[in-house]
Amino acid sequence: MVGRHIILDLYGCNKNDLENAALFERLLKESALKAGATILYSYFHEFGEASGITGVLVLAESHISVHTWNEFEYAAIDIFMCGNASPKKASDYIIEQLKPIKYEISILERG
Numbered sequence: 001m002v003g004r005h006i007i008l009d010l011y012g013c014n015k016n017d018l019e020n021a022a023l024f025e026r027l028l029k030e031s032a033l034k035a036g037a038t039i040l041y042s043y044f045h046e047f048g049e050a051s052g053i054t055g056v057l058v059l060a061e062s063h064i065s066v067h068t069w070n071e072f073e074y075a076a077i078d079i080f081m082c083g084n085a086s087p088k089k090a091s092d093y094i095i096e097q098l099k100p101i102k103y104e105i106s107i108l109e110r111g
Helices: 021-034 087-098
Strands: 003-011 039-046 053-059 062-069 074-082 102-110
Touching: 003 087, 021 039, 021 053, 021 062, 021 087, 074 087, 087 102
Parallel strands: none
Antiparallel strands: 003 074, 003 102, 039 053, 053 062, 062 074
16 A cells, blocks of 8 residues: 545535635645645635635645535545555544534545
């Protein structure tokens, strides 16, 4: 195995949070650091008023990406990390901060 890939589906998130690219950039950066990852680059985009966002952190250990649909109170997040970084720590932190009503987590071993 070369790394773990976590797929998060978060339901019942705060609509205002889901359209706030700055909030997600801060949240995903914090989660990456808690996981022991090294941030190389970030890009986040808001689709406009009352719309979702998309964003990505490029990591030395791989990436974290997000796409939100505020009209469905839903966020899709991918966390892929190799080496000593812990994607589970990142996902736990994201769930703790966003407080979804319900979530599904899938963990894939890659390589």
